[in-house]
Amino acid sequence: MTGAPMGWPAFAREIDATLAVQSQYVLYGNLRDFFLVRSPEGEPVLRPLRDLVWRVLESNGYSALLCFDPVDGLSVHPPEPGALDATTRLLGGKPGEQPPSLTRLRADLTAFCRPQEPGEPPVRGAFLVDYASRLVVSPDHLDPAERDFFLFCLKSSRTALPLFLPGNARPGPLYNPVIWLVERELDLPAWLTAGNERIRAIGVPSPDFGDRQETARLLARSFRVTDPDPAVCDAFAEQAEGLALQQMVDVTRLARDRGLGFEQLPDAVRTYKLGVLDNPWRRGFLRRRIKEGETSVPARIVGQDAAVVKTLDILKRAALGLSGAQAARSSSRPRGVLFFAGPTGVGKTELAKTVAALVFGDESAYLRFDMSEFSAEHAGDRLIGSPPGYVGHEAGGELTNAVRQQPFRVILFDEIEKAHPRILDKFLQVLEDGRLTDGRGTTTHFSECVLIFTSNLGMAGSDVRPGMPYERIERTIRAAIADHFTRVLGRPELLNRLGDNIVVFDFIGAEAAGRIFDSQLDNILRAVSEQHGIDVLPAGAVRETLREWCTADLEKGGRGIGAALESLLVNPLARALFELPPGHRGRVEVVSVRRDGPTVTLELA
Structure with missing residues (x-):
């Protein structure tokens, strides 16, 4: 022949x-x-x-x-x-x-x-x-x-x-x-x-989509299916992206062992990849929790209604498995991707924690990486592990190890613009393929994760300032982000993968600042009561004076309000409580507050 x-x-x-x-x-x-x-x-x-x-x-x-x-x-x-x-x-x-x-x-x-x-x-x-x-x-x-x-x-x-x-x-x-x-x-x-x-x-080479499609039709015979549904075969082939044909055979064996039918092979792929049967994204109460989040999240993330609405919209499509549905094959990509941008101290990190609690019912499902620690190229080894022959190779990577241990996570990459450009290439692979191979050659899948990036791009050296219309702030920050990824980094493809998932936060307004002040003040008074048995009651004039002082400068957002409260209330309150007799319990009223330069004095009744 x-x-x-x-x-x-x-x-x-x-x-x-x-x-x-x-x-x-x-x-x-x-x-x-x-x-x-x-x-x-x-x-x-x-x-x-x-x-x-x-x-x-x-x-x-x-x-x-x-x-x-x-x-x-x-x-x-x-x-x-x-x-x-x-x-x-x-x-x-x-x-x-x-x-x-x-x-x-x-x-x-x-x-x-x-x-x-x-x-x-x-x-x-x-x-x-x-x-x-x-x-x-x-x-x-x-x-x-x-x-x-x-x-x-x-x-x-x-x-x-x-x-x-x-x-x-x-x-x-x-x-x-x-x-x-x-x-x-x-x-x-x-x-x-x-x-x-x-x-x-x-x-x-590894098998392409066409090979996986044909293999899916071939493996249908092991379920005694002579005329397999093309939609099921395509879904099986999509979910099997990154798998070898041998592994697709193993998936069918796993499915038969678990009593699953041919139409459930896409679920069997997820079990094969992640090693877990339970899928929080399929739980019946998830829709209800996200729906309730329309009320509870704005109460927790004060003054960011536009950002909260967009975040919940992205979570809704993630829960329905529609993230990236416009692409021909998107099943292996992360469940959800969010890029939080805007001023500091306005709730970006807090919203990431809220998303973890909302979707997975547990803030411990939230994993944070401070990207300012990854400014050097070699720091990327911390994420996926050192290559063979280097120190720490056996330990694996912090990111890949954590996701393999718990595949259902919210992962926050804080201040992403501070990471080395070479490290950003790893995020490109995660956003496109939904997986990373660590230094030991083990593949980690991110298909059930929500990835959140935060950034302060557009804030330094621009005319963005408190009091501007939100639409203008959003337009300016989006332009700064686009310029950074395309002109400064030369990574327009990463910006393309983010798509319309950029969520811009507004400055904290006066009304929102007052609510944040009240919440943080109540937290301080509750801590004193629970830890020392003393109920501190600030007089109305004292509370209003502190509110005025703490919300005078909103450049640093809620974090600035907290820092001001610590300086203007917690420090003098600690001094005043130290003057009370040892073991004192009960009510203490703060009748006045006086500011003498850098020193603040509280008068207790």
Whole structure:
């Protein structure tokens, strides 16, 4: 048979097309997967890599595929009498009996690569070295035996000669290739492959959406579904983004084990990825809580009605699974994304905590990263873990570890503009693909998380100030954000992923400032009562004087009001309470307050 069937994957067709010019191949990437192959009748079939490579070779007149791995040593594929006979001829005798080792591998390769003796009938075969990434500790630091072995392989790649096989469907000269299977292209010494036209490196890609679609239809048969619903197949394929076809097979096995039907495979994918069966986003009371949030959240986040309404709208579509629904395939992306921007101290962090409590019923589901701590490029290792060979590699990343431990989270990245631009690339991957691979090679999925970014962009050096109309503040801050991501950072794609999820906060107005003051003052008085048994009762004039002082400057928002209360009330109150007799309990009335420069004095009745 000449030429490769169109039903083979592209990398298999590349091997088929180049057997006449390549003496060795390096296959890397998605090697442990199944691959879709068309049967002679045109039916899709899932095949493992070794079987697929053999079918490519067999179609070109090859008699055997010799396979070596560091655990089991040498085996023959397929283990049939004809292939075993061909192996004996390829090696000039039977394989050796010694345990697997680099020495044993070199002996087998030496026999396999030996020149053909005069008059010896030609036989086509290939030698596959599996788990080749584990042959040496480090390809950059070889010991003498390892160096000599790969030097032998380098010379063999250049001295090997193609063989004629008269009477075959493809009688032209073809090499008997050595095929290395490695995890990464650089797992073999660079000097072996670099600039060597006889060695071809071929990446084996992960399955695309079309492969997953076809696999979903194929796997429907295991549920005795002969005419699967295309919508279910597409949903299964979308949810399986980032998974190998082998893992899709595992998902169907998990679904059958849990008693789930074919139409529930998308849910089985979530269970497979996250390792949990319970899904807070599917709980019946979530809609009710979000609905009640229309009343409770504005009471907690004072003076930010526009920001609260937009945040709740985004949560509603997240609860319905409609975030990013306009995209062709969006199921793997985070459930919700919010970008809080505006003045400091106006409730951005508090609203993030409120979202966690609203959706997951627990503020501990809120995880915060201060991005000012990630201004250096290497600081990104804290998020996903150090690469192999670096200190802390075994510990993993703070972000990826936390999400794997609790996949349903609100994650706050505070002051995102202070992070190093290279770290922002990791957020781009999360927003687009909904996953991150940490330094240990483990994939973490963010598909059930709500990501919240906060920023003070547009506040420094602009004409934004208290008292401006909200529409003008929003327009100015949005323009500053767009300018920062496109012109300053050169990351317009990150801005595009945020889309219309930018929520702009307003300055705290006078009425809202008064409500915040009352709330914080009541918190202080409650703490004194609970911890010391003293009920402090400020007279009306005292309360109004403190209100006037604490809300005079609203540039720092609610945080500024709290700082003023601490200075103007808590400090003098602590001094006054210290003057009371030890163990004093009961009511204490504050009848006046006096401010003498930086000192404030309270008079107790």
